[in-house]
Amino acid sequence: GAGVSQSPSNKVTEKGKDVELRCDPISGHTALYWYRQSLGQGLEFLIYFQGNSAPDKSGLPSDRFSAERTGGSVSTLTIQRTQQEDSAVYLCASSRDSVGSYEQYFGPGTRLTVT
Amino acid sequence: GQSLEQPSEVTAVEGAIVQINCTYQTSGFYGLSWYQQHDGGAPTFLSYNALDGLEETGRFSSFLSRSDSYGYLLLQELQMKDSASYFCAVGGGGFKTIFGAGTRLFVKA
Numbered sequence: 001g002a003g004v005s006q007s008p009s010n011k012v013t014e015k016g017k018d019v020e021l022r023c024d025p026i027s028g029h030t031a032l033y034w035y036r037q038s039l040g041q042g043l044e045f046l047i048y049f050q051g052n053s054a055p056d057k058s059g060l061p062s063d064r065f066s067a068e069r070t071g072g073s074v075s076t077l078t079i080q081r082t083q084q085e086d087s088a089v090y091l092c093a094s095s096r097d098s099v100g101s102y103e104q105y106f107g108p109g110t111r112l113t114v115t
Numbered sequence: 116g117q118s119l120e121q122p123s124e125v126t127a128v129e130g131a132i133v134q135i136n137c138t139y140q141t142s143g144f145y146g147l148s149w150y151q152q153h154d155g156g157a158p159t160f161l162s163y164n165a166l167d168g169l170e171e172t173g174r175f176s177s178f179l180s181r182s183d184s185y186g187y188l189l190l191q192e193l194q195m196k197d198s199a200s201y202f203c204a205v206g207g208g209g210f211k212t213i214f215g216a217g218t219r220l221f222v223k224a
Contacts, residue, residue, distance in 0.1 A: 033212065042202060042216035043158070056211045091157065102146055104212065106157035 004107035006092050012113045013082055021077045021110045025094030033093045033104060034067055034077050043091065049075065082114045117141045119203055119215035126221045127193055135188045135218045137203035147179050147186045148204045148212070158202060161188070190220075198222045 005024045013019050025032050034046040045059035049069045060066070064082075069075040079086055089111050093104040119139045127133040137147065146165040150158040162170055164179035164186060176189040190197055200219050206212030 035214070043204075043214040045211060045213055048211040058211070093158075102148060102163045103160040104148075104150075104158075106159070108157055 004092055004094055004105050006090075006107035006110050008110060009108065010111045010113075012115060015084060015114055016081055018078065018080045019082055019112065021079075021090050021092075021112070023075045023077070023092030023094075023107060025073065025075070025092070026105055027073075029094035029096055029105070030072070031095045031104075032069055032075050033095075034075070035091045035093065036088045037091055037109075038088045046077070046090075079112075082112075084114045087112055087114045117205060117213045119205060119213065121201075121203055121215045121218045123216070124219045124221070126223065128223050129193055129195060131193050132189065132191050133193060133220065135190075135201050135203075135220070137186050137188075137215060139184050139186075139203070139205050139215075141184075141205050141213075143210070144181060144184075145206050145210050147177070148206075149175075149177055149188045150202045150204065150214075151199050152202065152217070153199045161201075193222050195222050195224065 007022045030051045032049040035043040037043050047067045048056040064080045067077045089109040091106055091109045093106045095104045121137045148163045149161040151161050152158040161175055162177040164170055164177050167179055167181055169176055169178045174191045179186040200217040202214045202217045204212050204214040
């Protein structure tokens, strides 16, 4: 595909349910980021994958959040036992992330609403 | 830890020049980026500075002073379509990226 894609675009779930959010990065991009953005707020870093290195999970807000990246491509962010404060737009971005190439390309995001 | 500070809002008139400042505190430094985000849209990349000095891209320029842990985004010949949120960010090049809280720019006719 031409850009980063995310699915679903919208997700409404009941408090306590688990959700999975998917990100397809641009082909050939070794770096993949997940961010969370609440309405009118900045981007909160969640997790960073770079090639085959261990991911930087330092931004995950609790152990209910986890992410994996299979085959160095598609990534899934899982939120277990969702809470209302998890409601936000979840953005995925990818980049070549090599020396001289820092531009991140963002997907359209998944809007998560926990009722 | 890492933190970035930028003004929450800036207002300017069409055709004017506006500067959005960003100061940062980081345990390491790997470059300062700027992104634009329109309401309901995804952030899009504007510029990146790894070294001190000014980078110019059309109407937009970005400046970095590593000794002062400071940078700014300069927007010239403002247009209504420039009304958006602007984020500075540090990181990249194999390290995680941290974003500032964003500056909302209002361009008035």
